[in-house]
Structure formats: structure tokens, C-alpha cells
Amino acid sequence: MKLERYALSTVTAVLLLAAAAVLVPGAVPATVPGETLLELTLWTTTLLFGATAAFWFVLTYVVGQGYDSPAPAYDGDDVQVRILTIDAAEVVQATVDSLPAELADVRVIAEEPISVDGAEVHVVPDDFECTAVRKGRAIEWARRTLACEREFVCYLDEDSVVESWNGLPDADVVQLREQPRRTGSVLSYLADVYRMGVQLEQRAFARLQIPLFAWGGGIAIRSDLEDAVTWDRETIVEDTAFVWAAAREHDISFALSETTCLNEAPPSLGEILQQRRRWAAGNVQAASMLPARYRVLTRVRNYAWALSPIVTLVAVPLSVFGVSVVYGGLFVLASLTLAAFTVFWYLRGIAYYGGRALKWTLVLPLVPLVSLVHSMGTIAGILHPPDGFRVTTKVGPDG
Secondary structure, eight states, X not given: OHHHHHHHHHHHHHHHHHHHHHHSTTSSOTTOTHHHHHHHHHHHHHHHHHHHHHHHHHIIIIITTTOOOOOOOBOGGGEEEEEEOSSOHHHHHHHHHHSOTTOOOEEEEESSOOOOTTSEXXXXXXXXXXXXXXXXXXXXXXXXHSOOOSSEEEEEETTOEEEEOOOBOSOSEEEEEEOOBOSSOHHHHHHHHHHHHHGGGGGGGGGSSSOSXXXXXXXXXXXHHHHHHOSOSOOSOHHHHHHHHHHHHSOOOEEEEEEEEEOBOOSSHHHHHHHHHHHHHHHHHHGXXXXXXXXXXXXXXXXXXXXXXXXXXXXXXXXXXXXXXXXXXXXXXXXXHXXXXXXXXXXXXXXXXXXXXXXXXGGGGGHHHHHHHHHHHHHHHHHSOOSSOOOOOOOOTTO
């Protein structure tokens, strides 16, 4: 991660030079060598993000073209549900209440004793030791301790309210869909709407040797695969790390389910920053277990997403204002094309939500700010990785 940290720090410093050029005319003399460095940085950043956007397009619309979620092959009798929490009884209760009656085997894995109707609560002992930490430690304890005679174990986060249950397709790992709901900050919610547009790429993951990430808010795993791979590894992105380990060690099948969970969007800008920070740092750290080509791809994508707001917040304004460090219409065209990508991802996210999110098209001019909110945690995760797992604050059913 040091390489990304040094590169991102350098880019930030150079862009401060750009800001000085815009805000204080003459602050960057034409004879200063920094002008060349600034131009090179802007072009490199734009091209890197452009390559990432092009890869996303190919992955989504070429590799993932025509992908439909497989028909359900297993019903509720084949699934044991495990809901992870620390002690958020009210939040967990709403999730349990959302489950259909056919999901009769429901377990809550908690760090502290709580009472939940309709589920059996298991408390992780304080003296349990393993390599896994925090949430991964709780999952590993459940794997070792709880008997499961069903085909699948389905893990849900405490706030993963199940909007629709359609059974599970015949695959080793089944990713449930998500649809974050607003709980506080409008910008945090819109950043998750934006993320849903980007996350359309998941439909291509079933056709890759290794899925590029996994969402732990709702994921079902064959119980025999879980026992073969285990969760006993030190990571703060246990879901993605498990899928990467499983794909590396076994020839697994992956499917995207039609089942959708209405999880909570982070309630504040501080919470979404910490959430994205953990995701970015954890993915980069866990990438060491991947084959070389996937490792490079993962790290480059994380770095590019950290830089993505630069296109609309820096490059486009520089072009519009005609700052001397940017030359020719080609840069303007490249910047506006990539800015259009950010708008497309936002609109694609709104389309994913359907009619109930249509009103948010009115804030289209704020898309550069929304993309910044989405990416600022990635920047923080690269520059200052977290020391451990920090649970995102949950508002609860009345939020």
C-alpha cells in the first residue's frame, strides 16, 4: 500500500499547485518547472481513471452482457441464516421480522447478550481465540460451534432487512443484492445510490475466475465450502477475503441472486468516510492472496477510485477556466468524457432503485460532490489505513 500512499500524496501536493494557479493568477509562473509536473499529473490521473472506466465498461457490458440471475434451486429449508451484530437488538429484530416463514433456522451471532424474538441468539465467548479478528472472529466461532445440516449458510448484517426472498440458485457462493436506504445524511445516501450504479459490474463476476469483491451484508455460502475454506484469517474485509481464498483454493461457482436486502446507508459523512476507508484499506491488504494479475487490478482500481473526483472537481474546471497548465482541446474532451461517466453511474444507480428514487435526478448538478463523498474514504484508506474493524453506526427501524 506504500506505493499508492506515496503516489496519492504526490498528486495531492501537485493539485494544490493547480488550485493556487486558479485562485491566485500568477502564483504559478510559466517558467516554474512545477507547471510541467502539474500538466503531467493531470494527464496521468485522467488517463488512469479513463482506463479504469473503460475496464468497467468492458466488464459490465461485454463480459457481463446477458447475465441473468439463475433460477432458484434451493428454498428456505436448505438455508441456515446467521445475523451478525454486537448488541443492536432493535436493529436485528427488524431484520429477523423481515424474513419469510420458510427461513425457519435463524441464528443471531452477538458479542453481548441480547433478546430477539424469532431467532436463537448465540454469544461469542470472550475467551475464544483465532487468527480472525472482530466480525471475522465471530463468524469463525459460529462456523466451529454451530451445527449446520443445511446446504447453505446465509450471512446477513444486522441491518440487512430482506425486501424479497426468491430462494437461492445452484452456486457455491451466492451474492444477495443490496439497496441502501436513507437514514440521515442526504449526501451519504446519494453516494450509495452512485455506488449502486457502479456496482452493476457484479453481474460479470460469475464469469470471472475470481470475483472482484463480495458484499457481506447478504451472502450465502455452501456449508461444506465454508468448512473447507474457513474464516480464520486476519482481515477487516472478511467477506471479500473469504471469496478470494475460496476461489484461489477451489474451483467455485458464483451467482448474483435476485433476493434484495434494504440495508442502511451510513447516517453521516463521518460514518461513510470510515466505512469506505475500511473497505479500501482492507481490499488492498487482502489483495496479497490474489494471483498477480488480480492483485495489480485490485490495487490499481482502488487507487483510481480514490482519484476519480479529480476529473470533475479539478480537471474540468481547469479546462473551462483555461489555466495555462492545460493545453489543447483533447484534455477538455477527455475530462468531459470521464465526467459524463460519473453522471452515468449516478443515473444508473437511480434506475436501479426505480421510481421511488426518480426525484433525486433533480440534484444531478451535485454529482461531482456525490462522487467525492463516495471516494473520500478510499483516499483516507490509502493514506491512513485503519488499525481495526469499526462498525458503521446503525440508526434502526425508526431512522
